[in-house]
Amino acid sequence: MAGLKYIVYFIIVVLLQVLVFNHIFFRGYMNPYIYIIFLLYLPIATSRGLLLITAFLLGLSVDIFENSGGIHASASLVLAYLRPAFLRLVSRRQGADLEDLKITNFGLPSMLVYSIFAVFLHHFILFMLEAFRWSDVGTVLVRTLYSSIFTLTFVLIVQLWNYRRRS
Structure with missing residues (x-):
């Protein structure tokens, strides 16, 4: 039954990205x-x-709707591959007894550090693959910074909403 819950979340996230968030492009x-x-x-x-299969399918789903040639799948795969390292970096406990990534399990500072590293990495790879030139690294860094701030704001809102809902 838990697997079905994640399939529904997967579909909802892809639909939100494609139908709502892909149409937000600020400056x-x-x-x-x-x-x-x-x-x-x-x-x-x-x-x-x-995790790697899910990341590929998630990125590919967005790529199909955006017609973006696999850059979302690539960035998502790198994120999924490095996710355990990011978790080890911020985890106070060794993770054996932790099941969910929640503020209550990790604490707000650790969740923020984890989210910042992961989102920034994903966005940097995504925008570098999109630009595909080292001469555009300045523009890529600016886009990465601004997009990461917006994405992290949404991530934090969702985390705090889940925290309050379960408290």
Whole structure:
């Protein structure tokens, strides 16, 4: 039954990204990519293979609707591959007894650090693949910064909403 819950979340996140957030483009620099929230907050116990397959399918779903040639799938795969390292970096406990990535389990500072690293990495790779030139690295960094701030704001709102709802 838990698997069905994540399938529904997957579909909702892709639909929100494609139908709502893909149409938000502020001053040429701010594009929110909220679909990665699905990868950020999958259970810690998710196997690496399943995580990579899910990341690929999530990114590919967005790529299909955006006609973006696989850049979302690539950025999502890198995020999924490095996710365990980011979690080890911020985890106070070794994760064996933690099932969910929640503020109550990790604390707000750790969740913020984890989210900032993960979102910034994803967005940087995404925008570098889109530009595909090192000469555009300045523009890529600006787009990464602004889009990461917008995405992180949404991620934090969702985390705080879930925290208050469960408290």
